[in-house]
Amino acid sequence: MIRIRGLTKRYGANTVLDAIDLDIEAGERVVIIGPSGTGKSTLLRCVNYLDRPDIGVIRIGDLTVDAAKARPAEILALRRRTAFVFQNYSLFANRTARENITEALITVQGKSREEADARADAILLDIGLADRANAYPAALSGGQQQRIGIGRAMALDAGLMLIDEPTSALDPEWVGEVLDLMRRVAERRQTMLIVTHEMQFAREIADRVIFMDGGRIVEQGPPAQLFDAPRDKRTESFLRRVR
């Protein structure tokens, strides 16, 4: 299980994350919604230290990382227990689709090339891109790139998958295939923390939905409750606007 306490991130005088507390159970699928600029993406990026939080403790399993004294080795260990899916895919431009998946398996996890290739091929088959294995990212559509991005995260077998607005940068025609793949990953009870603006998708796959505003968690609960009977006025007004 994942335990986040007091996670705080400031840029100058601007507090982007204001002492976030959040627990996520193993296998739980948590979706974060909220207006732009309220710290949703920053929360994800602070959980794996892509952005270093100013204050706060993150515990994943037996690993505890305290922002006040986090050493590089702890940050590395934290990243190796999480997988990240980026809004802009961020595939390695100098690696083929298959190599994007095998890269970390070999360099980080120390698997043999054969083992890594076998895993990558299984995933490519799973995500429907076996025929694009040797293509470079530049030769793939946005939807295909994001599916590889998700495949790369799947291959890591991480305790927690952090997914940052996976469909926001996509042309509308590719959104469906990416959401379909994410639904399938979610069905396997992969522990996930997802930031998204796809409300219908959130309602379908989330065990819990969190509404964030102004760097704080305003309200959270099961999708039916949060979407249909929000308790906070800010949640209600946000939902009215996005519908």
Place this chain on the structure above:
Amino acid sequence: MRALDLDYMLGLVPVILGYVPLTLGMALAAMVGALALASLMAVERVVRVPVLDGVVQLFISFFRGTPLLVQLFLFYYGLPQIIPVLAGINGVTAAILGLTLHFSAYMAESIRAAILGVDRSQWEAAQAVGMTQTQSMRRIILPQAARVAAPTLVNYFIDMIKSTSLAFTLGVTEMMGATQKEAAGSFLYFEAFLVVAVLYWAIVEILSFLQKRLEFHLTKALAR
């Protein structure tokens, strides 16, 4: 104006061609050294190691800020007076050393710019999958930077080949040195230097052609 002595010129071609291996050998050795040194300095300039960063900046500033000929004289004629171990240094070694240091300063700046030109997202993706800084740099960032920097680096190599002619001032008989000796014997200075000029030109043209092929090859891999 007198007529050119074409027979003399034709006869000179094979003589000077005999020194092409030495010229190219010096350039190649200096290129390998300069590439290695420049890559290290470029990575350092990006990562910024305290103290070392100052040393690297000073190095780059000095070798870009002073003429190559002055640097070569400093190494060959000057340094052995201060450091006796270097007294036995021969012209070829001194020239390779000078070219290496001089060009590494320029190349470090190109490589640094190429590294900084690699999209930030590539760093983030490498970090996110748990790669160390060194792994990210070596496996993801540098290969992409190399593609960007390659054409510029070939330009420096071309420049380096031409600069090996300065080695003749250190008493090295390479293409330029050999020409100088031939001309001194025949007094046909114009013919002799015209021949060597054309030969340098030909070498550079061949390399420029290869450079275009390389550029095409490198961009193809990343294009649709």
